[in-house]
Amino acid sequence: MIEAVRIGFDPFLGWPVLWAVVAVAALAWLAYVFLRGRAWLTRGLALTLLAAALSNPNLVHEEREPLPSVAAVILDRSESMDIGDRADAARRAYDEVQARLAEDPSLEVRVLESDPNDDGSHLYSALEGLMADVPRDRIAGAILITDGQVHDVPDNPDAEGVIGPVHGLIVGDPDRGDRRVELVEAPSFGIVGETADLIVKVEDPDGGEIDLDVSVNGGIPERVRVTAGEPTPLPIKIERRGENIVVVEAPPGRQELTMANNRTAASLAGVRDRL
Structure with a gap:
C-alpha cells in the first residue's frame, strides 16, 4: 500500500468562475495601483487571500x-511435443514455473495451454489473446515452455506493441540426434518405360553409409546404399501412365527421436511419348 498527503483544491464556484473572478479582481487592483490608490499592497494581499479561500x-x-x-x-x-519425453518434461516445468511465480504477491499469473490441433506452434498469437485486456505497462513478461519450434514469432520483436519480454524454456535433449530422410528434388513427370531421378538426402548424426528401401507403386522394395549428408540421385523407373507413387524409407538409426521422418514419398506422373 502507498500512502501520500497532498493539498487539493475544490473551488466553491467552479474553476471557470473562479478564474473569471480572479481576472476581474487583478484588473481592478492594477487600475487601483495605476491611480496611486492608498494601501495598494494591503489590498493586493487581501484579494489574494480571498482568491485562495474561494479555491x-x-x-x-x-x-x-x-x-x-x-x-x-x-x-x-x-x-x-509428443516426441520422446518432451511432453512430460514440459508439464513438470509448467507446474513448477506456476508455483514459483505464485509466491510473488506483486504478480498476477495467467496460464494457457496451446491447442494441440493447431498446425504448428502458434504461441505468440496465444500470448496476445491471453494478454489482450492487460495494459502494456502492467505486463511483466511471458514464459513459453516449448521444444523451440515457434511458428508465429514477430518479424521485429522490438516494434511498438509487441508483447515482451518473452522467455523460452526449451525442453528436450539438445545432444540427442535423429535420422531423417529428406526429399531434395523430385520431377513432376517421367516417360513411361524410362527412368527419372529422384534426389534424396539422409541426415544422420553418426554419418556413414545407409541402406534405403525404395519401392514404386507398392512393389518389392529395392535396396540402395547412400552416404549420409550427401544428396543422392535415385533412378526411378516409370512403370505406368498416370500417378506413380515412390516411397523411400531408412531403417532405424542408433539415435532416433521419431520414426515418422525416416520415410518420405513422392508422386511422379507417367506420360507416354507419342512422337
Missing part, C-alpha cells in the same frame, strides 16, 4: 493499492 484548499490523505504486474506462462502442446 477551497484542503489536505488530502491518499492510500493507494498498486495493481500487480501480469506474467504469462504458456505450454506448447503441438504435435512435436
